[in-house]
Amino acid sequence: GAGVSQTPSNKVTEKGKYVELRCDPISGHTALYWYRQSLGQGPEFLIYFQGTGAADDSGLPNDRFFAVRPEGSVSTLKIQRTERGDSAVYLCASSLVGSPRETQYFGPGTRLLVL
Amino acid sequence: QKEVEQNSGPLSVPEGAIASLNCTYSDRGSQSFFWYRQYSGKSPELIMSIYSNGDKEDGRFTAQLNKASQYVSLLIRDSQPSDSATYLCAVSRDQGAQKLVFGQGTRLTINP
Numbered sequence: 001g002a003g004v005s006q007t008p009s010n011k012v013t014e015k016g017k018y019v020e021l022r023c024d025p026i027s028g029h030t031a032l033y034w035y036r037q038s039l040g041q042g043p044e045f046l047i048y049f050q051g052t053g054a055a056d057d058s059g060l061p062n063d064r065f066f067a068v069r070p071e072g073s074v075s076t077l078k079i080q081r082t083e084r085g086d087s088a089v090y091l092c093a094s095s096l097v098g099s100p101r102e103t104q105y106f107g108p109g110t111r112l113l114v115l
Numbered sequence: 116q117k118e119v120e121q122n123s124g125p126l127s128v129p130e131g132a133i134a135s136l137n138c139t140y141s142d143r144g145s146q147s148f149f150w151y152r153q154y155s156g157k158s159p160e161l162i163m164s165i166y167s168n169g170d171k172e173d174g175r176f177t178a179q180l181n182k183a184s185q186y187v188s189l190l191i192r193d194s195q196p197s198d199s200a201t202y203l204c205a206v207s208r209d210q211g212a213q214k215l216v217f218g219q220g221t222r223l224t225i226n227p
Contacts, residue, residue: 033214040123042203042217043159056214091158095213102213106158 002026004107006092012113013082021077021110025094032075033093033104034067043091049075050097082114118142119206121218130227134191138204138218141185146210148180150189151203153220159203163189166210194225 005024013019025032030051035043045059049069057067064082069075079086089111093104119140128134136150147166151159163178165171165187171178177190187206191198201220207213 035215035217040219042119042121042205042219043215045214045216048214059214103161103164104213104215106160108158 004092004094004105006090006107006110008110009108010111010113012115014115015082015084017082017114019079019082019112021079021090021112023075023077023092023094023107025073025075025092026096026105028096029094029105030072030097031095031102031104032069033095034075034077035091035093037089037091037109039088046077079112082112084114087112087114117218118216119204119218121202121204121221123219124222125224126221127224127226128194130194130196130225132194134194134198134223134225136189136191136202136204136221136223138187138189139185140187140204140206140216142206142208142216143182143185144208145182145185145206147207147213148178148187149205149207149215150176150178150187151205151217153201153203155200191223196225196227199223199225 032049034046037043047057052072064080067077089109091109092107095102150163153159165178175192179188203220204218205215
C-alpha cells in the first residue's frame with residue numbers, strides 16, 4: 001500500500017511569507033506526527049494528532065506555527081511570517097494506534113528554504 | 116545536557132566487520148527505544164525497536180538496552196557498504212502513541 005506522502009517535496013519562499021505543508025498519512029493510521037530536521041541534526045518533534053485533535057503541540061516553536069487535521073486524515077502544517085531559521089526538512093509520520101508496539105512511518109519530507 | 120546523545124561520527128568500519136553504535140538518554144521514565152536508519156536525502160526508516168533490558172536480535176542487527184545505565188546500542192554484524200548511512204537513536208516515555216526524542220545521529224561509513 002501507499003506510504004506517507006508529503007507535498008510539496010521542495011518549497012522556496014521569501015522571509016515573511018506564509019507557507020503550507022501537506023501530509024497524507026498511511027490509510028487507516030489515526031496518529032499523525034510532524035517533526036523538523038535541520039542539517040546534521042536528528043528530527044525534532046513539533047506536534048502530534050490523535051484523530052482530528054492535537055494531542056500534544058509542545059514542540060511547536062512559537063505561535064507562527066500551526067497545524068490542522070480537520071477530518072482526521074490529511075494534515076497541514078502552516079507557518080506564518082517565515083524566517084530564515086525556519087529552513088529545514090519538515091517530516092511527517094503516521095502510526096496505527098492500538099497496534100502492538102506502534103511504529104511511526106515517515107514520509108519523504110518537505111525541504112523548506114526561506115531566503 | 117541533551118535528552119538523547121550520540122557520537123556524531125563519522126564512524127568508519129571495514130566491510131565484514133561489526134559496527135557498534137551507542138546512545139545514552141537522560142529521561143529515566145523512558146520506556147521505548149528505537150534505531151532508525153537514514154540515507155542521505157531520505158527519510159528515517161525504523162530498523163530496530165527494544166523495550167526491555169537485554170539484547171534483541173533481528174538478522175544482522177542486535178539492539179542492546181540497559182535502563183540502569185540509560186544506554187542503548189546497536190550492533191551491525193557482517194557490515195555491508197549498503198549499511199553506510201546515519202543511524203538515529205530515538206526514545207519515548209510512552210508505550211503507545213509516541214512522541215519520539217531523537218539523538219543527532221551517528222554517520223556510519225562501511226569501507227569495501
